[in-house]
Amino acid sequence: MIPLLYIGLSQAFFAAFIVFTKKPRYLPDTLLTLWLLMIVAESVLSLYIEVGQFSNFALNISIMLLVTYLPFMYLYSRALISETPRVRPTSLLHFAPALIFLIIILVLKDQAVFDKQGEKWPSIIFIFRFIFSTYFLIALVYYVTKIFKQIRSHQSIIKDRFSYKSEMLTLNWLKFILLLFVISFLGLFAIGMFLKSKDYPFDPRLFTRIALTIFAFGVSYFGVKQPTLYKPSTSDIPNVEEEESEKAKYQRSGLTEKNAVGYLEKLSSFMETSKPYLDPELTIKDLGDQLDISRHHITQVINEHLNKNFFQWINDYRIEEVKKRLVDPKYHHFTIVALAFDCGFNSKSAFNAIFKKVVGETPSQYRRVQT
Numbered sequence: 001m002i003p004l005l006y007i008g009l010s011q012a013f014f015a016a017f018i019v020f021t022k023k024p025r026y027l028p029d030t031l032l033t034l035w036l037l038m039i040v041a042e043s044v045l046s047l048y049i050e051v052g053q054f055s056n057f058a059l060n061i062s063i064m065l066l067v068t069y070l071p072f073m074y075l076y077s078r079a080l081i082s083e084t085p086r087v088r089p090t091s092l093l094h095f096a097p098a099l100i101f102l103i104i105i106l107v108l109k110d111q112a113v114f115d116k117q118g119e120k121w122p123s124i125i126f127i128f129r130f131i132f133s134t135y136f137l138i139a140l141v142y143y144v145t146k147i148f149k150q151i152r153s154h155q156s157i158i159k160d161r162f163s164y165k166s167e168m169l170t171l172n173w174l175k176f177i178l179l180l181f182v183i184s185f186l187g188l189f190a191i192g193m194f195l196k197s198k199d200y201p202f203d204p205r206l207f208t209r210i211a212l213t214i215f216a217f218g219v220s221y222f223g224v225k226q227p228t229l230y231k232p233s234t235s236d237i238p239n240v241e242e243e244e245s246e247k248a249k250y251q252r253s254g255l256t257e258k259n260a261v262g263y264l265e266k267l268s269s270f271m272e273t274s275k276p277y278l279d280p281e282l283t284i285k286d287l288g289d290q291l292d293i294s295r296h297h298i299t300q301v302i303n304e305h306l307n308k309n310f311f312q313w314i315n316d317y318r319i320e321e322v323k324k325r326l327v328d329p330k331y332h333h334f335t336i337v338a339l340a341f342d343c344g345f346n347s348k349s350a351f352n353a354i355f356k357k358v359v360g361e362t363p364s365q366y367r368r369v370q371t
Contacts, residue, residue, distance in 0.1 A: 008216035009043035015220030035072035070143040081154040163314035184211030280346040
């Protein structure tokens with residue numbers, strides 16, 4: 001078990017250092033750094049226990065640190081998918097239960113709160129364990145539901161905000177991390193509350209430690225790779241949780257038909273002359289900032305007048321640009337993939353799928369027929 005602790009500890013520590021020293025550093029990065037430091041602290045205490053310096057106090061504190069993981073995961077995911085991420089004072093209330101439990105642990109000092117498996121506990125310890133277990137189960141259900149709802153809401157509007165796809169954009173990795181945490185924490189709960197280590201040919205905590213090590217590795221690896229989805233903006237834009245349906249927003253958007261037509265002409269002209277679609281990471285916010293048009297109005301114009309979402313609209317321009325270059329003699333020495341990347345695509349598979357859907361044949365078939 002000790003090698004696993006060293007792996008998780010070192011991975012989380014270096015990941016926290018890398019994320020903290022990022023330039024520029026945004027709110028999601030700060031939250032991730034604090035989350036990783038909690039993982040480091042928990043791993044240090046667990047390592048201290050495993051190397052022979054067993055202490056009920058250290059064990060109790062390490063379990064209290066685990067309680068902070070879900071609030072950090074929730075606040076981190078919320079900051080990632082919010083266009084105006086911020087931590088309000090009320091956000092600190094998410095850590096209030098962990099703080100209360102920590103104070104109680106400090107009062108109990110070195111009493112065996114979580115270690116005396118199957119033994120008769122003093123009444124005060126029994127009451128504390130019951131309250132802690134109840135809170136844990138409620139918190140698990142609450143945060144898992146909230147985080148999955150946030151990610152699902154984010155994924156439902158990706159094609160109206162971004163012109164590209166990626167695993168880091170969909171945040172599917174957070175779903176995996178959350179599931180792994182649920183499994184490991186349920187295992188820890190079962191071990192701590194019901195099982196007796198002496199009844200097993202191996203230490204049953206090993207399962208939980210393996211899961212938590214993979215969890216630490218996953219948070220570190222994907223957290224370092226995760227880009228900030230929304231750069232800070234001076235405009236007051238609601239976050240995903242505050243979004244209403246597009247239909248309801250359009251009804252009170254204040255966009256007249258005359259203005260909509262004007263915006264559409266302005267957008268079309270800008271796309272033809274400046275070719276912003278060549279940027280593989282173009283977002284609707286980027287386009288709105290360049291043209292000084294509200295992101296909501298751009299979305300409404302594209303949806304209602306072109307019957308497309310932002311993703312389709314931008315990639316239609318990219319496909320047309322690829323088609324032009326495929327038949328242009330000066331680009332014949334370029335491979336099809338090179339042309340696709342030059343025209344704004346960031347994935348070979350995505351390009352091939354979109355080209356086949358729009359044109360009706362593969363890029364190589366199109367080049368062969370046209371030339």
